[in-house]
Every structure is written in structure tokens, then in C-alpha cells.
Amino acid sequence: MSDKLTKQYPKKDYVYLFQFPSYQNVNMSPFCTKVELYLRLTKTPFEIVETSDPRKSPTTKLPYIVFDGQSVCDSSKILDLLDNYFKHNLDEGLDNIQKAEGLALQRLIEEHLYFCMKYYWTTDAGWEGWKLFIPKLPPLIGKYFILPSIKQGSKQQCHAHGISRLSDEKILQQAKLDIDAIQEYLGDKKYLFGDKPSTFDCSAFAMLHSIYDLPIPSPLKDYIDTLPKLKDYVERLGTFLNPKSD
Amino acid sequence: MTTPKKDHVYLYQFPKDCGLPSPSPFCLKVEILLRLLKLPYNPVELSDPRKAPKGKLPYIELNGETLSDSTVIFERLQQHFGKNLDDSLTTAQKAVRLSFQRLIEDHLYWIMKYSWTTDEGWPGWQVFLPKFPMMVGGFVKSMIRKEAISSCELQGIAKAPINVIWEKGKKDLDALSNYLGQKKYFFGDNPSSLDCSLLGLLLCILYLPIPSPIKDYASGIENLNNYVSSMMNDLFPDFWPLK
Numbered sequence: 096m097s098d099k100l101t102k103q104y105p106k107k108d109y110v111y112l113f114q115f116p117s118y119q120n121v122n123m124s125p126f127c128t129k130v131e132l133y134l135r136l137t138k139t140p141f142e143i144v145e146t147s148d149p150r151k152s153p154t155t156k157l158p159y160i161v162f163d164g165q166s167v168c169d170s171s172k173i174l175d176l177l178d179n180y181f182k183h184n185l186d187e188g189l190d191n192i193q194k195a196e197g198l199a200l201q202r203l204i205e206e207h208l209y210f211c212m213k214y215y216w217t218t219d220a221g222w223e224g225w226k227l228f229i230p231k232l233p234p235l236i237g238k239y240f241i242l243p244s245i246k247q248g249s250k251q252q253c254h255a256h257g258i259s260r261l262s263d264e265k266i267l268q269q270a271k272l273d274i275d276a277i278q279e280y281l282g283d284k285k286y287l288f289g290d291k292p293s294t295f296d297c298s299a300f301a302m303l304h305s306i307y308d309l310p311i312p313s314p315l316k317d318y319i320d321t322l323p324k325l326k327d328y329v330e331r332l333g334t335f336l337n338p339k340s341d
Numbered sequence: 342m343t344t345p346k347k348d349h350v351y352l353y354q355f356p357k358d359c360g361l362p363s364p365s366p367f368c369l370k371v372e373i374l375l376r377l378l379k380l381p382y383n384p385v386e387l388s389d390p391r392k393a394p395k396g397k398l399p400y401i402e403l404n405g406e407t408l409s410d411s412t413v414i415f416e417r418l419q420q421h422f423g424k425n426l427d428d429s430l431t432t433a434q435k436a437v438r439l440s441f442q443r444l445i446e447d448h449l450y451w452i453m454k455y456s457w458t459t460d461e462g463w464p465g466w467q468v469f470l471p472k473f474p475m476m477v478g479g480f481v482k483s484m485i486r487k488e489a490i491s492s493c494e495l496q497g498i499a500k501a502p503i504n505v506i507w508e509k510g511k512k513d514l515d516a517l518s519n520y521l522g523q524k525k526y527f528f529g530d531n532p533s534s535l536d537c538s539l540l541g542l543l544l545c546i547l548y549l550p551i552p553s554p555i556k557d558y559a560s561g562i563e564n565l566n567n568y569v570s571s572m573m574n575d576l577f578p579d580f581w582p583l584k
Binding site: 172 | 397432435436437439440441443444447448451491492495496497500501502509512513515516517519
């Protein structure tokens with residue numbers, strides 16, 4: 096607990112969500128969307144503090160929250176903390192096998208599909224879409240420093256991960272397998288594990304929404320377009336995300 | 342070198358160490374597949390991955406073709422020899438199989454790698470590195486450590502606070518243990534390709550002499566240890582129990 100944070104962000108039992116800007120209500124980062132969706136699904140009181148520069152975060156990554164005088168980083172840690180504190184227990188209806196399957200799917204989404212998506216951001220075609228974010232960033236620094244850093248950083252991250260060592264054909268094949276796996280988990284159900292959303296739906300929606308709704312062309316976006324059940328799912332969960340007005 | 346045999350796999354991998362066929366989860370993954378499918382093969386020891394076609398181990402040679410990356414290798418081997426471990430899985434199980442493969446190879450693997458670079462783990466990891474000349478050895482080793490830390494940071498795992506990293510690793514291990522239960526293989530009575538990924542990584546976490554909270558936690562999970570023991574007894578009687 097920090098006195099300085101408590102003074103600056105005084106409301107109790109209230110979440111200050113620090114996240115990237117959005118373009119036409121779609122956030123730049125799927126991890127920010129994941130947390131925002133969780134807050135809206137659970138009707139947790141919160142407000143967004145738009146932040147273009149992730150270096151202000153304690154771990155230099157967004158999102159982070161300030162909650163009751165402490166900063167909490169890492170989207171999964173944030174969801175765990177709030178779920179326990181407010182006793183929303185979004186996953187309580189799931190048995191241990193389902194929770195294990197859910198965690199595995201979350202890893203597929205956040206540790207693999209995420210890098211496939213990033214790979215397409217760094218292509219020339221994908222990069223054109225990023226330029227739409229320029230007006231949301233500080234002038235000059237946004238265009239000549241922040242965006243090129245994102246592009247270079249994404250390339251380095253994809254290389255470190257290993258995805259960009261594969262051929263284009265292999266990357267697309269593996270990414271489509273990931274998307275097919277999400278669709279298989281969903282089946283004909285409303286949400287991944289039944290009639291109620293779980294924390295795993297927050298991960299799945301966030302990544303699919305980023306791929307499909309960000310104005311960044313990619314073969315993954317085109318692929319989701321051919322999958323009506325997934326499109327419905329994204330649309331259904333998307334209704335929980337309102338324009339910034341909280 | 343003698344003429345390579347037809348339809349015979351040459352598996353280029355790190356040399357045997359710590360009693361294991363190889364101290365690398367991806368090399369082990371491929372060798373486990375070769376043994377599960379009873380494919381004819383020879384391991385070829387290579388200490389320096391920079392000599393590999395893509396700078397990474399394992400890679401294989403089969404009928405004059407060189408293949409890198411375990412996913413590519415798996416596809417090719419199963420296609421060439423007409424044997425696919427995952428044929429008996431349902432469509433739903435295949436989706437779960439892929440998810441757990443990602444958990445193991447794209448997340449828990451990175452947590453293990455990170456644990457090699459900490460102050461606790463580094464002394465143990467250093468022992469594995471190739472022997473460098475005395476004058477430059479210390480410098481080269483510290484560059485290798487820095488490069489590993491940097492790749493963990495770029496991948497993202499190292500960006501979280503250290504206690505959060507260990508918590509995530511424990512969650513992964515719990516999920517694997519819960520899903521496996523008391524089954525012989527991950528999906529029941531027959532092995533799947535997931536068993537290759539899982540056994541490969543567990544062998545490294547449990548048996549490489551690199552201390553970490555993840556090693557301690559995994560050592561305490563009974564069904565995972567029994568799983569390793571049972572599979573190694575069946576597949577690697579020439580290595581098990583470890584010497």
C-alpha cells in the first residue's frame with residue numbers, strides 16, 4: 096500500500112485501469128481488453144486512465160491497475176485478485192478438469208496466438224493499420240518514436256518467441272489451428288464452458304476481438320470471417336464493451 | 342561419413358548428460374516420438390547448436406532431407422512413416438491436446454528457461470555449457486546468460502515480478518497434474534503426441550541439476566513423477582533408472 100497512490104487515486108473498492116488508447120472502441124492491446132471486459136462483465140466499479148506510454152507501469156507493461164493504494168500488474172494476476180476480493184468467482188461452476196482445460200486454452204491464446212497476431216502486425220500490410228493510432232499518441236513522439244518502437248519491439252518479440260523462425264505458410268497453419276481450437280471448445284455453447292462467461296472467455300474474446308476488430312489487415316482476420324459461430328461469440332461479448340463513458 | 346541408410350532417421354541433438362538421453366526438452370520430445378513409434382534412428386551428438394542449419398537443436402536428416410523445428414519434424418515423420426499418434430483422439434481431445442502443447446512449449450518451457458538464469462539456477466546451468474578456453478570462458482558464459490535473460494524478457498515471461506512467474510509455473514503444473522489424474526498417458530490408455538512434449542519437459546525440470554521453486558514444486562507432485570517413471574521404464578530401459 097502506497098500513501099502516494101492512495102492520495103492520487105483515493106476511491107476505495109474501486110479500480111483505476113491504466114491501459115492503451117482505443118481506436119473506434121477497440122483497444123490496442125488484447126490484455127487491456129481482457130481486463131476491461133472482466134470489469135464490465137462483473138460490474139466492478141472502475142474508470143479508465145488512458146496511457147500511451149507503457150514505461151510508466153511498474154513492469155513497463157500495460158495494463159496495470161491501482162486498487163486500494165497498490166499497483167497490480169499482469170492481466171491474470173489482476174483478474175485473480177479482483178475475483179477473490181469481490182467474490183465474483185466467475186469460474187466457480189467449473190470442475191478441476193474444466194479449469195485445467197481453460198488454463199491450457201488461455202496459454203494457447205496468450206502465449207502462441209498472440210505472437211501469431213503480432214507477427215502480422217509487423218508486415219507492411221499490417222503496419223498500415225497501425226498508423227491509424229497516430230492521432231491517439233503524443234504528436235511527433237508518437238509517429239517517430241513510439242510506433243517504430245512498437246514495430247521493432249514486436250519483431251524482436253516474435254523472433255525471441257520463435258514464431259518468426261517458421262515459414263509464412265507454417266505460421267498461418269499454426270495460427271489457424273489455434274483459432275480452430277477455440278471454436279472447438281465453444282461448440283454450440285454460448286460461452287466456452289456453458290451459459291455463463293468464465294475468466295477464460297475474457298482471454299478468448301480479447302484476442303479474437305483484437306484480431307477481428309482492430310483495423311489491421313491479416314489472414315487471421317479473414318479466417319475468423321469464415322467462422323460464423325466465432326463471429327457471433329465475439330459480437331455477443333463485444334456488447335459488454337461500451338464506449339468510454341464510465 | 343558412411344552412406345545414410347534409407348528411411349532411417351538421424352537425430353542431431355545435444356549430447357547425453359545427467360543420465361538423460363539429452364538435456365533439452367525439444368530434443369527429448371523428438372526422441373520420445375521415435376521410440377513410441379518404434380522408428381529406426383540414430384542419435385548424433387552435437388554440442389554447438391550454431392552448427393545446426395537454423396542454429397537450433399534438434400534437427401533431423403531423413404533420406405537426404407534436413408528438417409528443423411519439432412512441429413515440422415513431427416508432421417514429416419508421421420506422414421512419411423504413415424503412423425500418427427493422435428489418430429485415436431476425438432476432435433474435442435485434439436483441441437485440448439493442442440492447448441496443453443502450447444501450455445508446455447510456449448509457457449512452462451519459458452518459466453523453466455527463466456529459472457536457469459536466476460542467481461539460484463545459474464551455477465547449475467553453467468555446468469552444461471560447452472567448455473570454452475579459460476581466458477574467454479567467463480565472458481562468453483555471461484553473454485549466454487544475458488542472451489537467455491533477454492529472450493525471456495522479449496518473450497514476456499520475465500516481465501512479471503518473480504513470485505508471479507513461479508505462481509504461473511505452479512498453476513501450469515497443477516493443470517497438467519489435474520488433467521492427467523491416474524491415467525497411464527495424458528489422454529488415456531494410448532500415447533499421443535502430447536506425451537512427447539510433456540515427458541520431455543518434465544524430465545528436464547525434474548532431473549537437470551538446476552535448483553528452482555519449479556523443480557521443487559514438480560518434485561512434490563506424485564502423479565507427474567509416477568507418469569515419468571512409468572514412461573521411462575517402458576521407452577528408455579537403457580537410461581532408466583537414471584545413472
